[in-house]
Amino acid sequence: MSSLAREELSAFLARVLPATDATSSVAGVLKAIAASCAEVSLALRTEVICSANGKNKFGDDVLSVDLLADDCISRHLQQCPHVAAFCSEERPTLTSVSSSSSKPVNESYCVAFDPLDGSSIIPCNFAVGSIFGIWRGNYFIGQKVSDIVSSVVVVYGPRTAMFLAHRAFGAAEFLLEKNGQWQKVSNEPLTIKPDAKIFAPGNLRSVSVLPWYRRIVKDYMDSGKTLRYTGGMVPDVCQILIKGNGVFMTPEAAPKYKVKLRVLFECGPMAFLIQCAGGYATTGLGDYMDLVIVELHQKSPIALGSKNDAKRFENACSNQQRTMGKL
Template identity: 25%
Template sequence: MNEVPSSVNPALMRTVDRLAGVCAQVSRRIARGGLDEHLGAAAGTNTDGDAQKALDVIADDAFRAALMGSDVRDYASEEQDVVVTLNKGATLALAIDPLDGSSNIDTNVSIGTIFGIYPAGATPEASFLRPGRELVAAGYAIFGPQTCLMVSFGDGVLKYVLEPETQKFVLLGTIPRVVPESAEYAINASNYRHWPAPIRAYVDDRVAGIDGPAGRNFNMRWIASLVAETHRILTRGGIFLYPSDDRKGYERGRLRLVYECAPIAFLMEQAGASATTGTDPVLDAVPTTLHERIPFIFGSANKVARVATYFDLPSQETSALFNKRGLFRA
């Protein structure tokens, strides 16, 4: 990385610099996918039973190796069962999803890496079983038409772009605050019948468009890559919803608080946006296990706040909204 804010803790900057180096390597490897190896090949399952791809394992190994001899004491990865101690006496703890969106590898859709950095805690697990408000830095890399690194040290969100020839990340500056007005929302509509009533009512009103209470038409987006959804919202606003639902294994949401939700929520708040479970701020949530999942709704602050109003409605009023709308049931 060629430029760093002078106010940033040097240990933090060294850590992010090491992460950036691995991201550049992973980006190049993705670009050559299929030429040298099959990165989308099955490679077992992780601790929660989710299918792993070859690149999941490759990325996890690469980040862990790059952080040996660094300022990171504790390494918690979505691909590992427990916290790994890398450097005794070091001062930082890193939570990482080494390869987000790996189901999209073979379809050439943007995928990425998500990370959050905490001060090391009293014990390895204590480093991560704490509210996201105690993060000192967070970010993600997105491997798309451009490889970008978006990172916050607690004073806005910085955007770096990987220069293809030098393979160095170049700072473009602090991104603008997330815009409040957008006609886009992102949710997997195939799960409509499983959602809680407030989420169905909210989506019904978006589908109703100009004839609904919002008085405007909307476009739905769904990429199934959290970094891609996040990047779009940071760029042009909107809202992303992954609620809990009544399917087995989804009762408390599906995305992981430590590795995905807390770092993204940190970035959102730093960009003037918001992130909640639908009712409570994600950064206030305290995980009880490393791989805990929660409902996750984030985006333009006014839109996230609007979702909360649906949870405040009495159940009979929410049901009444269903009866008037509900195109998904047609």
Template identity: 30%
Template sequence: MRRVTLTQFLIEQQRAGRTTPELRLLIEVVARAVKAISVNVSKGALAGVLGEAGTDNVQGEAQKKLDVIANEILLQANEWGGHLAAMASEEVEEVHQIPFDYPKGGFLLLFDPLDGSSNIDVNISVGTIFSVLRNPEGDGEPTEQNFLQPGRDQVAAGYALYGPSTQLILTVGDGVHGFTLDREMGSFIYTHPFMTVPNETQEFAINASNARYWEPPVQRYIAELQAGKSGPRGKDFNMRWVASMVADVHRILTRGGIFMYPLDEKCRDKGGKLRLMYEANPMAMIIEQAGGAATTGRERIMDLQPTKLHQRVPVVLGSAAEVERVTKYHLES
């Protein structure tokens, strides 16, 4: 079977008019950074990269050593290419400007350098999430306002999963495509064309330890799933929870399901748990491109107008029929 590399795939997308040379090169740079992060993750204790870094990120969360390493890899890899006007990282409060001695391009890159990093020390899958926007035309250095675009304006989104194999999942607005890193070749190979989310499911992912904080629509929905064959759904459901959004979403993309981090009393004052720009928007684009749905429980995630760079929102995404049911329960209440 002919093996297609990420580079060849992107060139073919460019020839078909689905991407531009600049966007193609930007994605290739992100992919190279992902390879470097994968090497660091795989070495673990052998390289002394486990444990906490002794610092907090902008969210007030303790940073792991690999959080800091992954963030630096992505920043340094993308600074000099000439494709970006600026970057924003979940780990850093301010917009990261391109150094003055490097050329600038027309795109903005946002990323969560190491999603699920609380799992690092116990050797469970973690990942990287990224989103690409066009930089609005104008003079001067990009500010936070340049990034505050709704998710529907994304030109590309993707994630890397560092598991038994390293996979890169990507959309440029023409379906979702998966690539697996061949470590011997050093290349991402096209292994999962046009990934789709099954419309219905028998699996759900939610942090059940927060059940006492859930709103009534969520309690109603989860109770129906837990009731199994004897309940209103007439079938049994299984719960899966990795506490790494990339791993949970990848499972849903592969075999269906619903992922929920809903609004509850525990996170109401923050607006939600997950970050709109770094997690919710790129994952929503991927899931919708794969035939699924993504809402806050009340409205489509990609229609939200961001108000700040590190804004948090509730997230309900996955198989369309299940997401629509959860959203219906919220609207009825």
């Protein structure tokens, strides 16, 4: 990592975004997200973690910190004049924000977010995170992943790091300082090399029923690649940005080992982030950016990171589907 480039978030956005965005719209949404995540970071270090005695609509157990993060982020988005609507993984129904109703469509946004991805590994004190995707307008259905304007991923670990993605500047990393300010950490853009040295194999149990996936994992092990996998999508993907290479993979193996990752709340924003850093993301059948959102609950397989490795996953999965007569 290069020496610190001391540039605060607001100054960075004003410098790199087109004037129309920086002065009025998406920059305001990004700053609202950043402020909410600074609060969540502090809360995670001080709150007692306990069960919320319930499950979300996807069947996942809900912890007290899930609800705390969801409430905090929702409050900040409701107060942002450029947010037309939002939806979270904990409450996957669209919430409209009346304060943006008078805004032109190109100055209002809908935000999908996972308030605390990986909360099941919090008791182990592993890193967890928040994921955000920002689309124009007031509704997600019918839009593509490629229609994302910006995405944000925050890692709550020994340090709190935030990764921003936008086509105007690519991908950039910020660290949360003691004073609550977000500071950019490097003059150099985040870039992902085409070949992976590290791999993170999600849904690993599926190797028992997916020979093509078993071959990929075995080849990585036999060739001396480094296995780095925590079970949390945020740290497992963000390590690729820090290391500058790597691949994260999660195949579908229905009905025994179904994929759990959601397009709107996790995979779509992550795919956009990786693409902005020069990597590639795939559904296993094609470019993830071409995927159309058809429902808020939509799930999909994904492989992302170094282009050649994500393409290898795509080719193997596609060939298997052709062999089975599904393509």
